[in-house]
Amino acid sequence: RKEVEQDPGPFNVPEGATVAFNCTYSNSASQSFFWYRQDCRKEPKLLMSVYSSGNEDGRFTAQLNRASQYISLLIRDSKLSDSATYLCVVGNYGGATNKLIFGTGTLLAVQP
Amino acid sequence: DAGITQSPRHKVTETGTPVTLRCHQTENHRYMYWYRQDPGHGLRLIHYSYGVKDTDKGEVSDGYSVSRSKTEDFLLTLESATSSQTSVYFCAISVVAGAGNEQFFGPGTRLTVL
Numbered sequence: 373r374k375e376v377e378q379d380p381g382p383f384n385v386p387e388g389a390t391v392a393f394n395c396t397y398s399n400s401a402s403q404s405f406f407w408y409r410q411d412c413r414k415e416p417k418l419l420m421s422v423y424s425s426g427n428e429d430g431r432f433t434a435q436l437n438r439a440s441q442y443i444s445l446l447i448r449d450s451k452l453s454d455s456a457t458y459l460c461v462v463g464n465y466g467g468a469t470n471k472l473i474f475g476t477g478t479l480l481a482v483q484p
Numbered sequence: 485d486a487g488i489t490q491s492p493r494h495k496v497t498e499t500g501t502p503v504t505l506r507c508h509q510t511e512n513h514r515y516m517y518w519y520r521q522d523p524g525h526g527l528r529l530i531h532y533s534y535g536v537k538d539t540d541k542g543e544v545s546d547g548y549s550v551s552r553s554k555t556e557d558f559l560l561t562l563e564s565a566t567s568s569q570t571s572v573y574f575c576a577i578s579v580v581a582g583a584g585n586e587q588f589f590g591p592g593t594r595l596t597v598l
Contacts, residue, residue, distance in 0.1 A: 374526075376526065403584055404584025404585070406586065414591070414592075415574055415589040415590060415591050415592050416527065416574070416589050417588075417589070418586055418587070418588065421581060421584070421586060459526065459527075463584045463585065469515055469532055469534060469540075469578070469585065470578070470584050470585040471529060471532075471542070472527075472529070472587055473526070474526030474527040474528075475526050476524065476525060476526050477526070
């Protein structure tokens with residue numbers, strides 16, 4: 373079983389739609405949680421850190437459920453520019469640093 | 485922009501040859517990382533550094549070595565490249581933030597080993 377699991381998609385949605393991604397993680401001791409966005413053939417870029425209380429940044433809302441070990445990302449009013457792969461990332465402290473474990477990503481395609 | 489550059493950006497090499505990838509950062513970050521990204525896998529940590537001359541292994545370190553002789557440069561070396569090392573390699577730095585260490589990535593190096 374992978375440490376971080378995501379539905380690979382693709383999620384094909386029309387502009388203006390609301391779309392939700394879920395992600396589960398296996399290590400109950402994980403301490404930090406993030407969503408990254410990756411465009412085709414580009415580097416991952418941090419979209420949001422995920423806080424225990426949940427957090428919102430414009431059209432994006434992230435939630436963390438530690439008891440069930442899942443993380444969600446909600447995108448409202450989807451734009452064509454939101455088309456990308458969304459990576460769920462979990463941080464575990466080990467050695468001298470917080471090591472990030474990446475999911476394989478969920479592909480979102482927003483259609484005009 | 486985290487001020488990270490990687491060189492080369494693309495490289496094609498042959499099996500058995502040594503290859504060195506360079507990551508350069510301009511903001512004096514202490515922590516630097518090397519990852520590889522392959523289809524069907526998330527990014528996987530190869531090695532990381534927590535200071536000059538201080539490095540440690542990650543999840544997939546076999547066949548790779550690293551060096552950090554100055555804060556701004558973190559080198560990844562494939563001593564004898566194999567076809568299984570064909571991949572996209574990303575360098576990252578981390579900064580301390582409210583949710584924990586946030587990592588920021590360089591543009592990547594596409595390596596093909598024939």
